[in-house]
Amino acid sequence: MTDEPLLRVSALSKFYGSRVGCDNVSFDLWPGEVLAVVGESGSGKTTLLNCLSTRLLPSSGTASYRMRDGQFRELYRMSEAERRFLMRTDWGFVHQNPADGLRMTVSAGANVGERLMAVGDRHYGKIRATAVDWLSRVEIEQDRIDDEPRAFSGGMRQRLQIARNLVTGPRLVFMDEPTGGLDVSVQARLLDLLRGLVTDLGLAAIVVTHDLAVARLLSQRMMVMKDGRVVESGLTDRVLDDPRAPYTQLLVSSILQV
Amino acid sequence: MPTPLVVSDVAKSFTMHLRDGIKLPVIAGVSFSIKAGECTVLGGPSGAGKSSILKMLYGNYAVDEGQIIVSHEGGLIDLANASPRTVLAVRRQTIGYVSQFLRTVPRVSALDVVAEPLVERGEDREAARGKARALLSQLNLPEKLWALPPATFSGGEQQRVNIARGFITEHPILLLDEPTASLDATNRDVVIELIAAKKAAGVALLGIFHDHDVREAVADRIIDVTAFAPGKLAA
Ligand SMILES: Nc1ncnc2c1ncn2[C@@H]1O[C@H](COP(=O)(O)OP(=O)(O)OP(=O)(O)O)[C@@H](O)[C@H]1O
Ligand SMILES: Nc1ncnc2c1ncn2[C@@H]1O[C@H](COP(=O)(O)OP(=O)(O)OP(=O)(O)O)[C@@H](O)[C@H]1O
Ligand SMILES: [Mg+2]
Ligand SMILES: [Mg+2]
Numbered sequence: 001m002t003d004e005p006l007l008r009v010s011a012l013s014k015f016y017g018s019r020v021g022c023d024n025v026s027f028d029l030w031p032g033e034v035l036a037v038v039g040e041s042g043s044g045k046t047t048l049l050n051c052l053s054t055r056l057l058p059s060s061g062t063a064s065y066r067m068r069d070g071q072f073r074e075l076y077r078m079s080e081a082e083r084r085f086l087m088r089t090d091w092g093f094v095h096q097n098p099a100d101g102l103r104m105t106v107s108a109g110a111n112v113g114e115r116l117m118a119v120g121d122r123h124y125g126k127i128r129a130t131a132v133d134w135l136s137r138v139e140i141e142q143d144r145i146d147d148e149p150r151a152f153s154g155g156m157r158q159r160l161q162i163a164r165n166l167v168t169g170p171r172l173v174f175m176d177e178p179t180g181g182l183d184v185s186v187q188a189r190l191l192d193l194l195r196g197l198v199t200d201l202g203l204a205a206i207v208v209t210h211d212l213a214v215a216r217l218l219s220q221r222m223m224v225m226k227d228g229r230v231v232e233s234g235l236t237d238r239v240l241d242d243p244r245a246p247y248t249q250l251l252v253s254s255i256l257q258v
Numbered sequence: 259m260p261t262p263l264v265v266s267d268v269a270k271s272f273t274m275h276l277r278d279g280i281k282l283p284v285i286a287g288v289s290f291s292i293k294a295g296e297c298t299v300l301g302g303p304s305g306a307g308k309s310s311i312l313k314m315l316y317g318n319y320a321v322d323e324g325q326i327i328v329s330h331e332g333g334l335i336d337l338a339n340a341s342p343r344t345v346l347a348v349r350r351q352t353i354g355y356v357s358q359f360l361r362t363v364p365r366v367s368a369l370d371v372v373a374e375p376l377v378e379r380g381e382d383r384e385a386a387r388g389k390a391r392a393l394l395s396q397l398n399l400p401e402k403l404w405a406l407p408p409a410t411f412s413g414g415e416q417q418r419v420n421i422a423r424g425f426i427t428e429h430p431i432l433l434l435d436e437p438t439a440s441l442d443a444t445n446r447d448v449v450i451e452l453i454a455a456k457k458a459a460g461v462a463l464l465g466i467f468h469d470h471d472v473r474e475a476v477a478d479r480i481i482d483v484t485a486f487a488p489g490k491l492a493a
Contacts, residue, residue: 030343192365217363221342235317235342242319246275253276 004066006031006172006204007052012061013228014047020228021047025061027223027233031171032202036215036236038251039225045208046176048225052206053093053174054083068171088118092165096177098157102149102164108135109145111164119168134163138193155186159193166197173198173205179214191217212255216240224248260329262431262462263315264291268324268338270310271488283488284310288324290481294430297453297463297476302483308466309358311483312433314338315464316355317345328352328431350378355433356424360416362409368394369404372422379427386426393422397448413440425452432456434465438472450475 005028014021022044029035037045050056052063054075064072068090075083087093095101102111112131121127132142138159149157158178165173178194179187195218198205207218215222215236222236224247232245243249268288273281285307292298300308313319314337315326321338328335330352335344349355354375363371369390376386394404397418403411408419417440424432434453438446446469453476456463467473473480 033343188364192363195363220346234320235345237318238320238342241313242272244273244320249275 004070005029006066007063008072009052009063010061012048012051012058012063014044014051014056014058020044022051022058022225023228025223025230027230029172029204029206031204033221034198034203034205034207034219036219036222037206037208037225038210038212038215038222040251041210043225044228045225047228049174049176049206049208053087053091054078055093065172088115089168090171092168092170092173094158094161094165094173094175094178096180098149098154098161101161102157104150105148107146107148108140108152108160111149111160112167115164115168130167134167135160137197138163139189153186154182155190158182158190162190162194162197166201166203169201171204173203175205175207177209178207179209179211194218212240212252224251260334261291262294262329263464264325264327265289265311265315266325266327268311268314268326269322269488270307270314270319271322285483285486286323286488288486292431292462292464294460294462295457296478297457297465299473299477299480300464300466300483301473301480306483307486308483309435312355312435312464312466316349316353316433317342350375352429353431353433354424354427354429356421356435356437358435358439360408360420360423362407362416364409365407367405368399368408368411368419371408371419372426375423375427389426390422393426394418396452397422398445414442414445417441418445421449421452425456428459428461430461432461432463434463434467436466436468438467438469446472 007029010026012025013023025048037048039045047056051058057076063075065075066072093101109128109131112134113127116127116130132145135145136142140156140159149160152160179190182190191214198218209215219236221234222239223230223233224239224245225231226247232239232243232248239248240252243252266289269286271281271283273279288311300311302308310319314321317337324338326337328337328348330348335348337345337348369387372390372394373383373386376389377383399415399418403415408416411419417437421437438449441449450472453463467476
């Protein structure tokens with residue numbers, strides 16, 4: 001375990017004209033830590049996640065990331081090419097809608113293999129073997145490797161998206177409502193799978209979810225957002241069992257049990 | 259050796275924002291310490307704040323006032339003001355906790371639920387499972403249940419999984435919230451033996467036991483929590 005965070009976020013704000021996206025968000029994330037971001041619709045969760053993953057540039061504030069060489073780099077000062085490289089190699093991004101994170105018209109195997117080639121793998125047999133291994137880790141039968149994701153169910157597509165993101169051994173994964181569009185039973189299986197992978201691989205992750213049960217199961221720490229601001233943060237079980245902010249109390253009381 | 263845990267002047271209240279912001283004082287002026295090799299018991303009527311004290315010591319409830327000094331990896335830490343990351347480290351290495359009810363995780367077997375705290379501390383998974391098997395059989399959990407997720411277990415079966423999970427590690431401090439509440443006499447006796455073994459190993463235990471016989475059997479000292487009722491603070 002290292003004593004330095006992986007990501008340091010300080011006073012991050014994003015305004016869309018006069019509309020607040022997220023406002024003055026600060027936190028540190030350590031290796032192996034899963035942070036859940038919860039809050040009502042429009043509270044700025046996706047905006048924050050997109051700023052952190054540099055898919056969107058913030059209006060103000062800083063975020064620095066500890067590269068594999070141990071040096072911190074200021075994300076918003078990197079060149080476009082450097083950021084792309086990070087996204088392809090060191091990070092993963094799991095979208096709520098798998099169609100946004102997959103290539104729907106190439107095979108499942110190619111969806112996974114493509115990421116490996118992007119990090120320089122060229123050996124076809126090895127790529128295919130790794131792809132097969134990852135498909136089985138996300139519980140996709142080997143005989144589906146040549147099928148296109150178009151032919152997959154929602155839950156399978158989401159599992160494929162996860163494999164595609166994790167195959168390169170990222171250190172940080174961003175997830176926006178990873179169980180969002182799925183049936184409850186499919187959600188449970190996916191959550192289980194995610195929980196296992198995150199623990200086994202020691203991943204750091206930032207998971208946006210409106211589902212407190214997802215936060216409870218996946219994360220150690222949690223941030224509650226409202227109107228673009230963080231209204232409460234802390235250990236996940238502390239925030240859920242002893243919510244302090246009025247909005248968190250409302251959120252916790254409006255569900256049956258988590 | 260430093261005192262494992264010292265609580266001084268701790269106060270806790272709940273502010274219910276959804277009910278006009280009424281403030282519910284639970285306890286105040288909580289001061290005590292626990293010793294290695296002893297089992298200290300929190301006594302007092304229902305609602306006196308016993309579980310709330312344990313939850314604050316575990317970082318599960320926030321602390322309004324006061325200090326909770328824990329001896330952790332050769333240093334001292336104030337848990338009342340510790341960062342989430344520090345609390346997690348203390349839970350991993352120093353303070354174990356057996357809650358009143360098991361919180362089940364879908365699809366994880368009883369055996370792995372029990373082994374998990376050891377694996378988190380870096381122990382080999384198979385070795386951890388071996389210890390988990392030994393504890394589950396000591397607690398008379400039928401072997402056919404070990405591979406199943408505990409969600410569908412009876413209250414007493416779940417509680418035995420919970421106890422095994424709490425006792426499997428060698429945490430120097432162990433918090434117990436009514437671990438014997440849903441057990442039969444045979445298994446109550448097993449828990450009494452497990453507690454005696456922890457004491458002999460130098461663990462500092464702090465527990466809540468409604469069962470009179472269990473309390474008699476394990477307690478070295480009883481702290482009456484009503485002494486910390488918020489109204490009494492002026493005295
Ligand atoms: N491209 C944009 N242009 C203008 N306003 C935007 C844009 N994207 C988001 N917003 C606004 O910013 C605020 C935060 O939106 P965001 O998408 O971050 O919320 P969210 O918490 O992810 O919500 P949900 O749970 O519904 O996904 C909202 O008021 C939204 O309308
Ligand atoms: N998360 C919470 N939110 C609001 N009030 C709470 C919360 N937890 C406990 N309380 C209140 O604090 C008081 C003390 O509760 P606590 O559970 O600590 O009592 P106890 O001594 O363990 O009781 P018992 O013997 O019945 O388990 C009670 O009035 C309870 O309703
Ligand atoms: Mg969103
Ligand atoms: Mg209680």
